[in-house]
Amino acid sequence: MAKLLFFGRLSDAAGRASETLALPKDACTAHELLNLIKSREPALGAALDHPSVRIAVNQRLASSRDVTLSDADEIAFLPPMSGG
Amino acid sequence: MVIVQAESFDAGAKINAFMQGRTDAGACVSFTGVVRDETQSARVAELALDHYPGFTEAALEKLVARARTQWSVGDILLIHRVGPMRPGDTIVLVAVAATHRDEAFEAARFLVDALKTDAPIWKKETAPDGSVRWIEPPAELSAQG
Numbered sequence: 180m181a182k183l184l185f186f187g188r189l190s191d192a193a194g195r196a197s198e199t200l201a202l203p204k205d206a207c208t209a210h211e212l213l214n215l216i217k218s219r220e221p222a223l224g225a226a227l228d229h230p231s232v233r234i235a236v237n238q239r240l241a242s243s244r245d246v247t248l249s250d251a252d253e254i255a256f257l258p259p260m261s262g263g
Numbered sequence: 264m265v266i267v268q269a270e271s272f273d274a275g276a277k278i279n280a281f282m283q284g285r286t287d288a289g290a291c292v293s294f295t296g297v298v299r300d301e302t303q304s305a306r307v308a309e310l311a312l313d314h315y316p317g318f319t320e321a322a323l324e325k326l327v328a329r330a331r332t333q334w335s336v337g338d339i340l341l342i343h344r345v346g347p348m349r350p351g352d353t354i355v356l357v358a359v360a361a362t363h364r365d366e367a368f369e370a371a372r373f374l375v376d377a378l379k380t381d382a383p384i385w386k387k388e389t390a391p392d393g394s395v396r397w398i399e400p401p402a403e404l405s406a407q408g
Contacts, residue, residue, distance in 0.1 A: 186313055187385030188397040238318045255315060261386035261398040263296075263323075263343055263355050263378035 181212075181248060184255040185227075192226040202250055209234050210244040212254070233257045264338070265323045267314060269346040274356045281340045281358050288337050288360035292367040294375045300350035302388065302398075309389040310354070312345040319345075319383045326377045334370040336361040341374065345384070 180199040190196045203215045217224025226232070234241045235255040236248065248254060274295040282291050298310050327339050337360040344354050357374045361367035386398040 184315070186315055186383075187387075188399070190313065191395075191397070235315075235318060238315075238321070255318070257315070257383065258385065258397075259399045260381075260383050261400075262380050263382035263384050 181250055182253045184253065186255065187258040187261070189226060189232070189256050189258050193220075193223050202248055206247050206249060208244065209236075209241060209246050209248060209254070212248060213244065227256050229258075231259050264340050265320055265327060266340075266342045267316075267320050267323070267345055268342065269344065271344065271348075271352060272342060272356070274353050277340065277342060277356055278358050281338070282360065285337075285360060288362060290361050290364040290367040291358055292361075292364065292371040293356065293358040294371055295353055296355035296375075298348050298350050298352045298354050305388070305396075306391050307350060307388050308391045309347055309349060311347045311387045311389070312343075312354075313385040313387065314345045315383055322381065322383050323378075326374060326381060329377075330359070330370040330374050333373065334361075334366045335363075336366050336370045339370070339374070343378075343382070343384070 181202050182197060182199050184197045185193045185195065203211055213224060213228045216227060234246065235257060236246055237253050278291065278293050282288070300307050323341055323343065327341055330336065330339060340356065340358040342356045348354060355378065357371055359367045359371045361370070387395055388398060389395050
């Protein structure tokens with residue numbers, strides 16, 4: 180199971196800060212994961228897929244939605260940061 | 264040293280402890296950020312900071328390392344609060360020890376500015392009437408000085 184984390188307004192949009200989820204297949208891309216979420220929760224999927232939202236996989240920022248995900252990954256969705 | 268914590272802290276006591284026993288530093292420049300009760304003429308009853316444990320600390324460590332590379336300074340202390348806060352609470356402390364004041368001022372200034380743009384922190388303001396808004400650029404970046 181992959182662990183998803185939602186930060187900032189995305190945790191409000193999701194109604195939760197985290198969840199565990201079975202990826203649609205082995206070695207799926209973030210793009211495919213987003214499509215799965217969109218099929219289940221269209222509003223949340225759209226919020227997560229916004230171009231301003233960055234994705235971190237195992238605490239490292241991914242350069243694109245083509246990043247490959249595997250089942251033990253921690254996948255974080257980061258909206259634009261407010262700063263400290 | 265970078266510390267991200269939910270507990271409130273006494274900035275003065277932290278600066279004193281940071282400088283305790285130092286005889287090599289001729290200067291300590293510090294910045295204390297305080298939660299304001301108003302941003303963009305909106306009243307703020309509570310400010311809550313969301314962060315990504317591990318990821319946020321690593322990003323702040325990187326900023327501190329950059330400051331130490333760029334300026335000839337000694338130790339740097341950066342304490343950032345997260346979680347719910349009220350107006351008047353100390354939200355952040357940056358303290359830079361250095362041999363000379365110019366380098367200390369510049370490094371501290373860099374860090375405070377960089378925190379505003381590069382810190383992986385998400386702020387939620389709650390107004391006195393209970394309405395909430397997440398602060399994101401290009402809206403006002405912060406509720407602190």
